[in-house]
Amino acid sequence: MTKNKATASLDFIRKVVKKDNETGKYDNRVQTRFPPEPNGYLHIGHAKAICLDFDIAEENNGKCNLRFDDTNPLKEEQEYLDSIKRDVSWLGYKWDKLCFASDYFEQLYEYAIQLIQKGKAYVDSLSEEEIREYRGTVTEAGKPSPYRARSIEENLKLFKKMKNGEFEEGEHVLRAKIDMSSPNMKMRDPLIYRIRYAEHYRTGDEWCIYPMYDFTHCLSDSIEQITHSLCTLEFENNRELYDWFLDELEVYHPQQIEFARLNINYTILSKRKLAKLVKDGYVEGWDDPRMPTLSGLRRRGYTPEAIKSFIGKIGVAKKESIVDFALLEHCIRDDLNTRAPRKMGVLEPLKVVITNYPEDKTEELEAVNNPEDPSAGKRKVPFSREIYIERSDFMEDPPKKFWRLGPGREVRLRWAYFIKCHDFVKDEAGNIKEIHCTYDPATKGGSAPDGRKVKATLHWVSVPHAKNVEVHLYDRLFNTIDPYDVEEGEDFTSNLNPDSLKVLENCTVEPSLEDAKPGYICQFERKGYFCVDTEDSTPGNPVFNRIVPLRDQWKRIQKRQEHERRMKKQQQRKKNKK
């Protein structure tokens, strides 16, 4: 592992850190921080930032703080704070210090006063709208506020009054005095403090003025002696301001480095948009198993290992990119393949009667728990005259390349016997109701002494021993590769996939699963990986979430066959027209 890290090429941020260590820029110290605002739940995009911040610190014997950037009392809540701590811990990271920007309010206030005293900040009394007008546009310079020339003494007096609650919200703000004609909009006298008579979830009503992000963030970094302040690309324009505050106040100066945020196709990674899905009831909550939130992925059955492996594979760069969802699926399959015990579960049961098997007989057959892991051992699975198989594993009139059961065909029942279909029964509507087979007693365990082969192996569950369970099949939350690609007048919710959740109530699983505990993960052989839901399950009645289906060659062949059939029809139609 260490060897790999030494030889593997580093991403551009790790290169900077390495160079800084070589030149002794920060005395070989590496201190990072993960700085979320507690205004929503973390999603997998945050996992990228978390892994970067914590891993880079650890790789360099440094530390990483968890810091809540909680300067906006209108949006922040204790619930979000708790969820963020839970999610970071779940990923397996231990923060050094737990910090809050709100713990720095007093110090920040002092810094603001210093800035005023230096003549680098002033109280502006323009209205919100006027400030916007005076700011100019990206192509036109702004103009100075008439209050820009206030004396230091007046600014000091006014700012203290702001703090003491002597003004209404919006009456005054504190602004940095920089350059109203700067080509960088962020430098046109940015706001430092605004008045808010709102209850802060941590400081209550102690303050009625709250510092803005640009002022707070760089100084928080400075206070915590951060060396490398990693953030996403949209803050590139803010870096000039970040540096300005620290230089003007002549304090310890970390460096901000920006990287591209994570995007994944078929999903949205925006706290605000995800909040809308929750608030408007499109999903059950922040932890709905279809959500790309860490809590949603956790409930779905994704492991921290899979998520970290995914983050490792996507790399770190400045290019904005959209990662294929298939890569995430690959990572969870790859992780679970080696660890998840195999079980048999029939999602859409079809009864099979084995006509030559004694009616009152039951056998306990030995099944391997995980072919990838011999140490997982074996278990006994009950077998009897009547079993369930998957409805899709039988076809009355099998097409080409369908290897499974059909009239006159022989297949293997996993860990059991070869069975051969000799009859089937239909109901009045013409649906297959049950099928009749004979078994070959000589094939017990799954192989024939005469060496004959079968093309297919089916999973099954013994009818009298079957445990009835509910299964939730999840599909992608959005139908379109880019959920934001919408018709005019519509928003991303119009791209929601109406079939993202399919509830199957009559599934049947082997009896060993009856007491499966919430969070338990296994593979239903030939179907996929499943996780016992932590919310909807009750003791003795587990509800299974499908984490991800297994790769399915037959499904692909089916799709191709369908496609070919359609093309043929089209050609026929063209010929007929001619």
Next chain:
RNA sequence: UGGGAUGUAGUCUAAAGGCAGGACAGUGGAUUCUGGUUCCACCGGUGAAGGUUCGAUUCCUUCCAUCCCAGCCA
């Protein structure tokens, strides 16, 4: 049309003047008591045009495309 950034296979990411490499996806094959896994092979790329150079993904010029900035959000 101001400023800041970014362009390498379908997708993500390496190579920092010297054989464009890896992963995912896709395709074909081998193995297999999971149409899973594993293994092998194939597929396919430097945004464009000039220039410097023996040699350019890399340096220079011009162009093109995309993203970010006009919250009292972060």
